[in-house]
Amino acid sequence: MVAMDTARNASAAMAGLLPIMAAVFAGFLLIGLALPALPLHLHQGLGFGPFAVGLVTGSQFVASLLSRIGAGNYADARGGKRAVVVGLIAAALAGFIYLGSLALLDRPAASAAMLFVGRAVLGAAESFIITGGVAWGLALAGGQHSGKVIAWVGTAMFAALALGAPVGSALYTAGGFAAIAFATIVLPFATLLATLPMHGVGPAGATARQSWTSVAQAVWLPGVGAALSSLGYGAILSFAALLFSERGWHPVWLPFTAYAASLIAARLCFGQLPDRLGGARVAAIFVAVEGVGLLLIWSAPGPLVATLGAGLTGLGYSLVYPGLGAEAVSHLPSGSRGLAMGLYTVFLDVALGFGSPVLGLVAASAGLQFVFLAVAAAAVPALAIALLLRRKSSAVRRV
Structure with a gap:
């Protein structure tokens, strides 16, 4: 009952x-x-x-x-x-x-x-x-x-x-x-x-809130992992259509559509996994999927493989961001979760705001396809962070 x-x-x-x-x-x-x-x-x-x-x-x-x-x-x-x-x-x-x-x-x-x-x-x-x-x-x-x-x-x-x-x-x-x-x-x-008529939930109160520095300490490591994994999104958004156009593949909007469709479907169908299995564990699995997708785009001989890679990239990123976000707020009181999510989102802003120009330099010097190799490489430290967070969460549960 x-x-x-x-x-x-x-x-x-x-x-x-x-x-x-x-x-x-x-x-x-x-x-x-x-x-x-x-x-x-x-x-x-x-x-x-x-x-x-x-x-x-x-x-x-x-x-x-x-x-x-x-x-x-x-x-x-x-x-x-x-x-x-x-x-x-x-x-x-x-x-x-x-x-x-x-x-x-x-x-x-x-x-x-x-x-x-x-x-x-x-x-x-x-x-x-x-x-x-x-x-x-x-x-x-x-x-x-x-x-x-x-x-x-x-x-x-x-x-x-x-x-x-x-x-x-x-x-x-x-x-x-x-x-x-x-x-x-x-x-x-x-x-x-x-x-306005919707039911709101009042603030938890000042006694349940933590200091800015305490929240930042809890958020920074998941935030860095989220920033590294978000570079794949930035690469798809900024350079996938250019890659298709350069190689004469059509339609040029196909990779972004595949990315978006798989991301939305995965979040709606599997959005509960971070809560059931643990945010860090799910993030580790899905960032590996994201990396495989980016490698497929980098090595794609034709538009079908590149589109499959874009879909896998969206599938992977779909639960990396919420998985690491769940880790960011998991040990904080309810009165500090708004600040935690604000800080966590800053890492996404920085990744997209500064990462995209850097990836543009990679494209200019090495070619568009190497952008996707570079962001696939960035998934490796993101995976390491997810594994580290998983180990920390397991240690806390044992205590």
Whole structure:
């Protein structure tokens, strides 16, 4: 009877993740909408070159990085739901700034400056939405489901970014950048109206929170492992289509689609494995799968093998990030998990923000295919970290 009640409570808690996933999905769809449209608007509409485009679009990632810890602290102090609400309000504000930039089209520099600010506000909004969403889910489902929470909420984020690009392209074609601006205003408010009636979980209280340094000590090793394994995602995102194009393989979008489809399917079907088997053990198994996939892309004689490699890479990465994330929060009190996830996500930001340019240098000097060999090599220390964490977890359980 007790086991049945526990299972029923766990199912109810996990079902409660669905509306949180919907809120995260809507929030990240906003970011994806502008990904294809903003560079075109800056270049074609305002007449700026690649440097200005990179400056404006990059402001989002810098703002996300700088706001992670603040978002985590806010989620711990005020609750994950409130952090998501703040993020949605900030996202709508970014839409108003986008709209204001259109009133300055006759002054391109001023218009671009407003877009820079709007994109930075959206980056901070993203931090609050994802960090608050994970903290909210962890508080609702409990620490014993941390791996599944991270996997499922992360899947909503990934799916939204993937869908946002084609939807944003369609909106931009139909109504120009004004359509993107209006969507960035309307969608957060609609999501906010749906989110406010949802059940929130209050903060755990100051007595259950640990210091910043204690949380950082718990997070840094899983974070480094996650950063190394995330380089494969960055390689697929930035260089897979270029590799296909260089070799005359079609369609060029196939590797990313295979990667995304296998990642989403694996997280939805197997997202409970880190909680059942242990985050470090699952991460060790799946980072090895990721490495095999990357080696297949590097050595692929044709598009089918490369696509298979991309699918295996997505399958592998699918549970590395939540597995190591579960290890990062497993020994922390509930009142510090928001900060822990904020710090943990910083490692992903750094890996993608700084790793991709380094991989670009590898491509320029050795060729595109060697990018995938390099990130496969990075999976080796990630595997070592996962094994080390598994050994530490086993030692703690024995004590």
